[in-house]
Amino acid sequence: MEVVDAAPSTNALVAERARGGAAEGLVVVAEHQTAGRGRLDRTWTTPDRSALTFSVLLRPDVPAESWPWLPLLTGVAVVRSLRDSGATTAQLKWPNDVLLSTRKTAGLLVERVDTPGGPAAVVGIGLNVSLTAAELPVESATSLWHEGTTVDRTDQLAGVLSRLWEEYDAWRAADGDADRSGLAAAYAGLCSTLGRDVRVDLPTGEVLVGEAVRIAAGGGLVVRTGTGETTVGAGDVVHVRPGG
Structure with missing residues (x-):
């Protein structure tokens, strides 16, 4: 040390x-x-x-x-x-x-x-x-x-x-x-993120809104929206916030 x-x-x-x-x-x-x-x-x-x-x-x-x-x-x-x-x-x-x-x-x-x-x-x-x-x-x-x-x-x-x-x-x-x-x-x-509605801000300016349902096998966050499930990695997001 x-x-x-x-x-x-x-x-x-x-x-x-x-x-x-x-x-x-x-x-x-x-x-x-x-x-x-x-x-x-x-x-x-x-x-x-x-x-x-x-x-x-x-x-x-x-x-x-x-x-x-x-x-x-x-x-x-x-x-x-x-x-x-x-x-x-x-x-x-x-x-x-x-x-x-x-x-x-x-x-x-x-x-x-x-x-x-x-x-x-x-x-x-x-x-x-x-x-x-x-x-x-x-x-x-x-x-x-x-x-x-x-x-x-x-x-x-x-x-x-x-x-x-x-x-x-x-x-x-x-x-x-x-x-x-x-x-x-x-x-x-x-993890307090799981089981909650989240807003994920992406570097492209796009916003993903849905429920954080689980951690994927590779450590990413799986978000369920009205159109299905999307996995985002730590390097793919700017912010993850509660709410919609």
């Missing part, structure tokens, strides 16, 4: 280490991340030492078609660690958000990196720990402290990493099969 005072992006640091031959299990933590990256190149920052911002290097020896489950696996690990800490309302929003009740407290970004030792996955996690109401970036965001859960950041980091490795080991032992490893069932049980 490496802890740095400040960094633009821990994912970028771990990707650089991966290309240099770093082994699986490397963790880089930034006390202050100045240009964190989210899905679709969105950026964000948090006040110094108010969040957990870190990235983990994994080298999954599973079929490539199973890799889209990695962000979902990470989400399960984060939610379970938060519930372990007493944040009982923690749940998932497909594809890469962790909520406390209905407000976002963590974001996840998994990136594939080509390295001399083969493809690697950089798993980035940003978790709001002690931000006050005035420090939250948007009204739809929250933090553990703001929702009434006080944790030590070091303890919470250890809890997330322990849960992440537990989920990863089970998934890898099942050769990336989300059903056999129990990942698919675990994700469905923690």
Whole structure:
């Protein structure tokens, strides 16, 4: 584990280490991340030492078609660690958000990196720990402290990493099969998106409205509309919102 005072992006640091031959299990933590990256190149920052911002290097020896489950696996690990800490309302929003009740407290970004030792996955996690109401970036965001859960950041980091490795080991032992490893069932049980009417905004400007019925075999979201079922992948959507 490496802890740095400040960094633009821990994912970028771990990707650089991966290309240099770093082994699986490397963790880089930034006390202050100045240009964190989210899905679709969105950026964000948090006040110094108010969040957990870190990235983990994994080298999954599973079929490539199973890799889209990695962000979902990470989400399960984060939610379970938060519930372990007493944040009982923690749940998932497909594809890469962790909520406390209905407000976002963590974001996840998994990136594939080509390295001399083969493809690697950089798993980035940003978790709001002690931000006050005035420090939250948007009204739809929250933090553990703001929702009434006080944790030590070091303890919470250890809890997330322990849960992440537990989920990863089970998934890898099942050769990336989300059903056999129990990942698919675990994700469905923690995901607030499923069973609800959703509005999916696509990059083309099109809007898909229907019921989120299940997670597909490849990790995509299956939406049932009046004309049938459509599966969308995380890279195919701009926003997924409740309602019609």
